[in-house]
Amino acid sequence: MTTFHAFLGCSLDGYIAGPDGELDWLTVFDNTGSEEFFASVDALAMGRASYDTVRELAPDLYRGMPIHVLSTTLPAGPRPDLGSSPVTVHPDLPALRTALAEAGVKRAYADGGRTVQAFLAEGLLSDLTVTRVPVLLGKGIPLFGPDPGPLRPHLVSSFATDQGAVQSFYRFSADGS
Template identity: 75%
Template sequence: MTTFHAFLGCSLDGFIAGPAGELDWLTVFENTGYDAFFESVDAMAMGRSSYDTMRDMAPDYYRGMPIHVLSATLPAGVQPNMGDSAVTVHPDIPSLRAALTKAGVKRAYADGGRTVQSLLAAGLLSDITVTRVPVLIGSGIPLFGLLPNPVQAELVASITTSQGAVQSVYRLPTES
């Protein structure tokens, strides 16, 4: 069974991107631990907005790792590669999970606000690493959205970076 893991940066006021998806305020901070996290996963599971942004901004960023896009608006199935990464679109979480499991993916990197929120609400997100950077942006795409019920997270580790960011790793309850 595939497990889902997130690694996200957010502003001090809880946004993962500006109102139009801007990330310039975030990319000036070092991604402490990102390379080790990236090496621990077998595939990407991202939403349509993240896919569009990364395809246009940095198509080689995922270094050939398979990318699975969760989208109800793109046609399901194989899409053109993004850099060296194969891309497959899935219309919903059950088809995404089935495809990842069939492909033998043990750990998937969940990326994109709505995708992470959907996996969390469904009880499928195993853990999340949040790097809160010392910048207030006022509005944008929130780190978390509405949940059907409160989710009790267990703090696994927390560090402060040399740039004043606080990075915390939380384990989350998942379905059996």
């Protein structure tokens, strides 16, 4: 069975991107722990918006890791590689989960605001690492949208970086709380 894990940065006021998807305010901060996190996952699951952003800005960001895109607007199936990463599009979470299980993927990185929200709503997210950086955007794409009800993840660890960001690691129980 595949487990899903998120590793995201957000502004102090809870945005993962600016109003037009801009990330320049975030990329000036060290991505503490990202190398270790990426080494721990076998594949990446992202939404269409994240896919389009990565395709434009950093096509070889994931250095060969298989990318699985959730999209209702792209045709399902293989797409052209993104850098050296093979890309497959899935129309929904059940199709994605089936494909990952068939591929033997044990740990997958869930990336993108709506994708992480969908995994949370379905109780599929095993853990979440959030790095909150000291920037106030005022508006943008929120980390969390409407939740299906109160979720109470367990705080495993938290620390401040040299640049003033705070990184926290949360674990969700098997029942989604």
